[in-house]
Amino acid sequence: MKRVFSGVQPTGNIHLGNYLGALKQFVELQDDHECIYCIVDEHAITVPQDPEELRKHILDVAALYMAIGIDPKKSIIFVQSAVSGHAELGWILCCSSYTGELYRMTQFKAKSGGKESVGTGLLTYPVLMAADILLYDTDVVPVGNDQKQHIELCRDIAIRVNHRFGEDTFVVPDGRFMKAGARVMALDDPTQKMSKSALNEHSRISLLDQDSKIKKSIMRATTDSDGEIRFDPENKPGVSNLLNIYSAFSGRSVEEILADQNWRGYGDLKKELVALTQEALRPIKQNYDEIRESDELKAVLRDGAERANAIAEKTMKRVRDKFGLGF
Numbered sequence: 001m002k003r004v005f006s007g008v009q010p011t012g013n014i015h016l017g018n019y020l021g022a023l024k025q026f027v028e029l030q031d032d033h034e035c036i037y038c039i040v041d042e043h044a045i046t047v048p049q050d051p052e053e054l055r056k057h058i059l060d061v062a063a064l065y066m067a068i069g070i071d072p073k074k075s076i077i078f079v080q081s082a083v084s085g086h087a088e089l090g091w092i093l094c095c096s097s098y099t100g101e102l103y104r105m106t107q108f109k110a111k112s113g114g115k116e117s118v119g120t121g122l123l124t125y126p127v128l129m130a131a132d133i134l135l136y137d138t139d140v141v142p143v144g145n146d147q148k149q150h151i152e153l154c155r156d157i158a159i160r161v162n163h164r165f166g167e168d169t170f171v172v173p174d175g176r177f178m179k180a181g182a183r184v185m186a187l188d189d190p191t192q193k194m195s196k197s198a199l200n201e202h203s204r205i206s207l208l209d210q211d212s213k214i215k216k217s218i219m220r221a222t223t224d225s226d227g228e229i230r231f232d233p234e235n236k237p238g239v240s241n242l243l244n245i246y247s248a249f250s251g252r253s254v255e256e257i258l259a260d261q262n263w264r265g266y267g268d269l270k271k272e273l274v275a276l277t278q279e280a281l282r283p284i285k286q287n288y289d290e291i292r293e294s295d296e297l298k299a300v301l302r303d304g305a306e307r308a309n310a311i312a313e314k315t316m317k318r319v320r321d322k323f324g325l326g327f
């Protein structure tokens with residue numbers, strides 16, 4: 001069975017982009033793959049975090065994983081910092097990567113904004129991400145489009161190390177991207193991707209949003225003034241984004257949807273999308289509260305960490321041996 005690994009940062013406001021780009025794949029893959037899903041708290045501290053908030057958000061994401069349908073009997077769910085191999089392999093891989101390739105990362109450029117006093121962790125973040133993936137001999141990494149460059153870097157590092165120490169050192173993984181959900185754009189500004197940190201709450205729909213908030217955010221989503229419903233991300237990014245979300249939720253292609261519809265204007269499209277989104281998120285909200293309050297949640301994470309650690313330790317033994325470490 002092929003192995004899957006992916007992770008989400010515990011930083012609150014998990015939104016439709018996270019769901020349609022990544023989380024939905026997590027659930028789909030677990031029946032015929034060996035899946036490992038991580039809550040990447042060590043990534044979250046690349047920017048300052050309040051420790052209490054971080055602890056809370058870790059449990060929030062764990063509960064959300066289960067609420068969307070990740071089954072801890074089928075998949076491993078665990079917290080990154082509970083398995084020390086991530087940080088250890090992260091360091092080893094730092095010594096097998098180049099500052100030039102890290103400075104070229106789009107996300108680093110965007111987050112550092114050319115400032116001098118940028119945290120070193122923001123620069124080396126993709127190396128830790130490569131360590132997360134390579135630690136588990138991962139074959140497939142389900143993610144949104146914004147992680148494509150990081151997956152490429154992970155592959156480059158794996159191939160580089162394999163070249164030096166032998167092909168049996170690391171499995172070279174592939175990214176897995178959704179057709180419709182890979183890049184969900186902000187509702188208020190469809191030229192930007194939907195993000196957890198945007199100030200305008202109507203720029204995103206969080207998975208736990210109430211029906212009234214979902215309605216408001218979609219009905220006021222930015223479109224354009226020509227009134228024609230057509231899929232054209234370059235010239236009509238707002239409408240195209242709504243069609244993409246529609247397609248991701250309905251499981252039908254944009255072409256099929258457009259061939260079938262009899263909308264008189266953007267308002268009709270939006271109204272249908274509101275209903276579709278409310279319906280899709282309802283069961284998640286229903287499951288969430290119960291799971292978040294249950295004692296089972298922490299037990300799942302403890303068990304997940306144990307199972308993840310057993311796999312990670314095998315890889316670390318091999319890697320230490322290859323590099324001449326671990327006397």
Ligand code: TYM
Pocket residue numbers: 005006007008009010016017018019020021022023040043128129132133141142143144145146147181182183184185193194195
């Ligand atoms: P994070 O926490 O920012 O996002 C979690 C997942 O959601 C996807 N995503 C989106 N997909 C579509 N449209 C959007 N607007 C959108 N915004 C976010 C992300 O691509 C991601 O799949 N570096 C990662 C976490 C990570 C990881 C890993 C992932 C750490 N180690 C190892 C895979 C494998 C991140 O910050 O995701």
